[in-house]
Amino acid sequence: MKQLEINKQFVTQKKISQGSFGIVFLGIDQKNGNQVAIKVEKPENEHLHSIDKEVEILSRLSNIKGVPQIFYYGWEDSYNVIVMELLQKDLASILKQRKKMCLKSVLQLSIELVQILEEIHKQGVLHRDLKPENVMLDDNNKVYLIDFGISKIYIRKNGILIPFKDRVPFIGTSRYASIAAHKGFELGRKDDLESMLYVMLYCFKGNLPWQNIKHVPDDQRTQKIGEIKENIAVKELFKDLPTEFIKIYEYLKRLTYASEPDYNSIVKLIQQAAQHANIIMDHKYEWDSQLANLDKNMNRYGSLQTEELPLKQFEKFSSNLNNCNNLVAQTPSRFNQLYPPTTKQESQQNSNSIYGSGHQNISIFNSMGIIYQRSLEEISEELQDSIPDELKSHNQIYLQTLPEQLKKPKLFFKTTQFDEDDEQVKEDNLLFEKYRSLSAQQTTIFQNHKK
Structure with missing residues (x-):
């Protein structure tokens, strides 16, 4: 499809998604430069007038969070179009990356979806197509429902429900539809909530029992x-x-077709589930947390650990440092096997994470378990730069670094005699080069902190 300029304000750029009734493009508002859908x-x-129906329903729901x-909505170059707020993160794309979600995320999403459905139903609208692709989140993790193309107004102007059929x-x-939909019944408010439960079940488990049915003809699959x-x-x-x-x-x-669900009791039950599981509902999700952890661990050397380490753990690292001389008792071939395994401390932190998963510390020298306690004055003097103001409140900073012996390999890796095969370990120039390059990264880190 050619590029469209809509109402002399909005311009289509690239296709985002495509459904049975329409195509969604990323667009630009030329007046303010904002992105739109x-x-x-x-x-x-066109004969189905799906856009016209969606506009009617969205106009009715215009004041609902x-x-x-x-x-904007209208015709442009013989195309019926609607311009809406852009929301780029949907549950389907998150699940493609993560496969499933933790209980905390499912509980938080469930509460917000129940509350949104309650407000939509109060306006006389049924969504009728809840699925991960139609549940979106903004940058603040606020939940949105989209795609009202097959939604329906179930209350007449006189306030009476349309008759059951x-x-x-x-x-x-079919994957998320209610049982009533499969039976050919008129859908009611309870059916949106039932579909929501199937969506949340899919988010938690990554699959549903009726997926991938084999040896069933396509025309019988829905049944x-x-x-x-x-x-x-159950x-x-x-x-x-x-x-x-x-x-x-x-x-x-x-519940029956005409029943009004008790939304408040449903929310209380979900909150009770969170309480029993000792989950804090703070609107934080595991994908955001792990992105933050990834940023924190991006620097393989000189990453500041401003939180205090327990004394016993520090003593353990000090002990490892004192035993560092044992490295020379290993053959050169073993030096090539010094990979950074996850420490016991990190493993415990990951397993105890409220989100159920975490990122490993990827420091190159983590296999040695070396963490030094450095004062701000020492770090400032070594870097020949001032410490950023926001870090001056910390008396000590724990800095992953190399001991002095490894900084000067010529003094440490002298020719060493082995008992078993009389091999000799020569100067480890490769390790020295790694330290020198990573030391430069350390300087960059502090400059970024200062900015």
Whole structure:
């Protein structure tokens, strides 16, 4: 598709995604330079007026948090388009990288989704297509629901629900659709919540029991998935999840089409699950935490550890330092095997992480377990530069570095006689070159801190 200029303000750039009814492009607002999302209806679907229906629903939901804002809609070069707020991070893309999510993330997402669905339902709208691709997060981890293309207004102008029907065509995504959708029933508010539970279950486990069904014709697959959902034991379905999820699921199955769900009680049950699991709901997610850890550990040498290390751990490292001379008792071939394994301390930190995973410290010299305690004056003098103001409050800084012996390999790696095979260890110039290059990185780190 050629580049479109919409309303002499918005310009399409590249395709982001494509669905059954339209194509979503990354766009630019030429007035302020901000990025936007531009949804273009496929010409072959113009008779369905999906964009017009979505605009009607989004206009009704314009004041609800968790629903993207509309900037413009109309026709441009014979295309029906809608310009919306851009949200670049969706659950599907996160799951492609991570495969699954920890319990904390699932609980936090569940609460926000229940609250958004409650507000949407109050405005008389059913989403009817909850799936990871339609759940987005902004830079502050605020949750949004997108794609109201097959959503429906279920309340008439007089405030009465549209009548219940059966034998209606299946609508939604079969993997996450409610049991009622598979049976051909008119969907209600409970069905959005049931779909939300399937999405959260998928996020936690990375798969669902009805995925990858074999030896079933395509035209029978949707029906077969519905049968599995209806017959599977609830305890088996929510295995490894808090029992509160079972209570919510069984409660939703008892509701009828016209029932109004008790959203507040559902949120309280999720909060109770977090309490029982000793999880703090602080709107932080494991993918953001690990990005921060990655940034912290990016520098392989001279990375500042401003938190105090326990005394016993420091004594352990000091002991390792005193035993550093034992390195000369190893053959040259073994020097090539000095890889940086994860220390016991790091392993414990990773296993105890509230997010269930963490990044290993990737210091080249971590295999020696050497951490020096250096005063600010010593570091400043060695770098010939001042210490940044934000670090002056620390009396001591723990700095991963090399001992003096390795800084001057000529004094340390003298010709050494071995008992077993009389091999000799010569000066380790390679190690010296590594130290020199990493020392330059250390200077750069402090300059960045100063900036």
